[in-house]
Amino acid sequence: MLVTGKEILQDAHKKGYAVGAFNVNNMEIVQAIIQAAEETNSPVILQASQGGLKYAGVEYIAAMAKVAAEKAKVPVAIHLDHGTDFTQIVKCIRNGFTSVMIDGSKHPFEENIAVTKKVVEIAHAAGVSVEAELGKIGGTEDDITVDEKDATFTDPDEAEKFVKETGVDYLAIAIGTAHGPYKGEPKLDFDRLKTIKERLNMPLVLHGSSGVPEESIKKAVSLGINKINIDTDIRLAFNGAVRDFVKNNPDVYDPRKILGPAREAMKEVIKGKMTIFGSVDRA
Numbered sequence: 001m002l003v004t005g006k007e008i009l010q011d012a013h014k015k016g017y018a019v020g021a022f023n024v025n026n027m028e029i030v031q032a033i034i035q036a037a038e039e040t041n042s043p044v045i046l047q048a049s050q051g052g053l054k055y056a057g058v059e060y061i062a063a064m065a066k067v068a069a070e071k072a073k074v075p076v077a078i079h080l081d082h083g084t085d086f087t088q089i090v091k092c093i094r095n096g097f098t099s100v101m102i103d104g105s106k107h108p109f110e111e112n113i114a115v116t117k118k119v120v121e122i123a124h125a126a127g128v129s130v131e132a133e134l135g136k137i138g139g140t141e142d143d144i145t146v147d148e149k150d151a152t153f154t155d156p157d158e159a160e161k162f163v164k165e166t167g168v169d170y171l172a173i174a175i176g177t178a179h180g181p182y183k184g185e186p187k188l189d190f191d192r193l194k195t196i197k198e199r200l201n202m203p204l205v206l207h208g209s210s211g212v213p214e215e216s217i218k219k220a221v222s223l224g225i226n227k228i229n230i231d232t233d234i235r236l237a238f239n240g241a242v243r244d245f246v247k248n249n250p251d252v253y254d255p256r257k258i259l260g261p262a263r264e265a266m267k268e269v270i271k272g273k274m275t276i277f278g279s280v281d282r283a
């Protein structure tokens, strides 16, 4: 059933588990996520980045996600990932998204507060939950790039002020993850996470979670991460399955035969994530 992000993440925060937020760009990815959620009885967040909305069209993404959520036997929220453009955010709200991220992390602190407050006002008036970001998550993915040297960890004092002044429902924090694949092994600042959780006592979001070792993810969940963003690992599963199929079946040209195995492969990866996050049987 279609719910707000807050309904899903408040439960996760209270009970100490995390829910996967998986990026969608086409029908097969939406179906893989919902099948994984239903087979493991997990709540789940379908999310689209501005790049994904540009590729498919917000109406298509919203239509697929809404029908998926309404039919699903588990709670599903529909979330705009890394919203930076106010018009885009309002368009998603009008199209039935139940959660939006305003990513003001590239602005100075006070400006991030101002833009975030504006989105919270509009979204909450429409019954939509809001995620914001404080600190800069590194890495490159689609139109989001933050150089290593510019990546800044979230400051707990600033986080406390930010949340009090903006009223956001959940906060994306930077503690050492990065978008896209990692070159080495990411070292997460768990002490910082622990402090922020104690100070804020609200749902927290981890971006750039593909490629983070399982033990680190589990530790981050135990310390208070409740929404975990995954995109690259889904892309890798899709990519591997399609290339395998095409290589082994050079004469097959039916898109259903080429994309079907990719849907299956993505579903299995997503089920594995849900087990690590602790969202299994939480629906």
Ligand SMILES: O=C(COP(=O)(O)O)N(O)CCCCO
Pocket (backbone or CB within 6 Å): 023, 049, 050, 051, 052, 081, 082, 141, 142, 143, 144, 178, 179, 180, 181, 206, 207, 208, 209, 210, 211, 229, 230, 231, 232, 233
């Ligand atoms: O935090 C993430 C996912 O990071 P990762 O791909 O490392 O799992 N995202 O927000 C997805 C970014 C999509 C770019 O438009």
Ligand code: NA
Pocket (backbone or CB within 6 Å): 178, 179, 180, 181, 182, 208, 209, 210, 211, 212, 232
């Ligand atoms: Na990553």
Ligand SMILES: [Zn+2]
Pocket (backbone or CB within 6 Å): 082, 179, 207, 208, 229
């Ligand atoms: Zn992200």
